[in-house]
Amino acid sequence: MVRDDLVITVPSFFKCPISLDVMKSPVSLCTGVTYDRASIQTWLDNGNNTCPATMQPLQTKDFTPNHTLQRLIQIWESHSSNPSLLSQQLALKLIQSLTQPSPDSRLNSLTQLAHFLQHPDPESSDKNRELLVNAGSIPVLFGLLSGHGQSLELSRAVVRVLSLVLSDSENVRKKLKSDSVSIDSKPYLMILQSGDVDASTDAATVLEALISCRSDISAVTECEDLVSELIRLTSSATDARPICAGISCLVAIATRRRMRSQIVRLGAVPVIGRLLAGSDSGEVAEKVLKLLETLSTCSEGRAAICEDPAVVPAVVQKMRKVSQAATERAVVVLWSVCHLFRDGRAQEAVAKGNGLTKILLVMQSECSPAARQMCSDLVKIFRVNSKSCLSSYDTKTTHIMPF
Known part of the structure; x- marks a missing residue:
């Protein structure tokens, strides 16, 4: 069994003495030496009357299947074909191969890296991620992604590995801050425009x-086409993962204040x-x-929220139904459009949705002072609309009303 790409050591007694490959059907001669059936049969068919390993004359050319050895080989193959942990030697070898000019070699190495990073055993995948980061994979991967003339297939493979390396690891992200990485919007835009949802999710x-x-x-955050593709990803996807990836990326871009109006536009x-x-996804x-919440901090965002008749009712509907953090974000949005922006349409939507009742309940909860x-x-x-707004409100919270 040749598995040089994964640097697997084959036990010597699993190898056929003739072919030196792992035996598929081990059989034993009368001398007690075991060979692969195909290899020893060829030896005998060529007129040889000796044991290839010992050169002893054969009393009989009959051989006996070695079922015990065959079972051991099968057990070994089932474990070795799906290794869970990277060795440092293999990690360095795979990273080094990414710098080689051969596209096939790069794709093969990226496929192996993805295998180790998405292993079903979380402990193994975490150890592999840490090993790859410490071995210097991040600058190499980003450098490969920003290289000129890279194919879509290679770019997809790179972002797959990068998304696995960077996922849910603060230590990895701290490493990213200090590493020198090449930054270019083109490969991400190419992937997002390809229509491949999984690859687009990885890119986001x-x-x-x-x-x-x-x-x-x-160069990335101010790329208008990139922002448009992220919006398209969130609007066209049906699963929560690509939607969340697209929105999270837009949130990150919106932390740059000057980008908020562009996202709205x-x-x-x-x-x-x-x-x-x-x-229905929380x-x-x-x-x-x-x-x-982020977009409501700019005037363009507040105007867009008020102009769309579905947004404010949806915010009111989700209040107190998701999490404490989500509830407080909903409060910020309503405060921005109803109090800061003083938009009558937003105020009316809150009133119709029994929003004041929910606001009063939030006041009674363990929310932040802000x-x-x-x-x-x-x-x-x-x-002024308190009577109509509170017609169905439970009196247990009316003690906090300031009127």
Whole structure:
């Protein structure tokens, strides 16, 4: 069994003395030496009357199947064909092969790296990730991704490995901050435009990590086509993973204040508003509310939220249904459009959705002081409509009403 690519050591007694390969059907001669059936049969058919290993004359050319050895080989193959842990030697070999000019060699190495990084055993995959990071894989992978003339297939393979390396690891992201990596928007845009949802998800994941860790990435964050493709990914995907990856990347881009109006202008608000209203995923709702909170800090974002008739009702609907963090983000959005922006359409939507009741409940909960103050500001906004807004409100919380 030749597995040089994974540097697997084959036990010597599993090898046929003639072919030197792992035996598929081991049989024993009368001398007690075991060979692979095909190899020894060829030896005998060629007129030889001796044991190839000992050169003893054969009393008989009959051989006996060695079932015990065959079973041992099968057990060994089942384990060795799916190794879980990278050795340092193999990690360095695979990383070095990524710098070679051969596209086939690079793809083969990337496939092996992905295998080790997505192993079903979390402990093994974590150890492999740490080993690869410490072995210097991150600069090599980013350098390969930003190389000129790279094929779409190779770019997909690189972002697959990078997304696995960078996933859920603060230590890895700290390493990313200090490493010198090449940054170019073109490969990510090419992948996002390809329509491959899995590859696009990986690209968005890598972009989000890169944007969150680095400040010198204006070439990426200010690429309008890239933002448009991320919005398209969130609007066209049906599974939570690509949607969350796209929104998380948009949130990372929106941390650059000057980018918020561009994200709004490219139509993000209606898209994420529909997601918020129609998704049952708590993870999606939380990420959408985080993006809406960020966009509501700019005037263009507040205007877009108010102009879309579905957004504010969806925010009210999701209040107190996802998590404490999501609830407070919803409060920020409502405070921005109802109190800060003073938009009548938003105020009416909150009133119709029994939003004041939920705001009062948030005030009673263990929310942050900032969220409680925003709730208080919102209550004052709705004072004139308090009777109609509170017609169905449980009196257990009326003691906090300031009127």
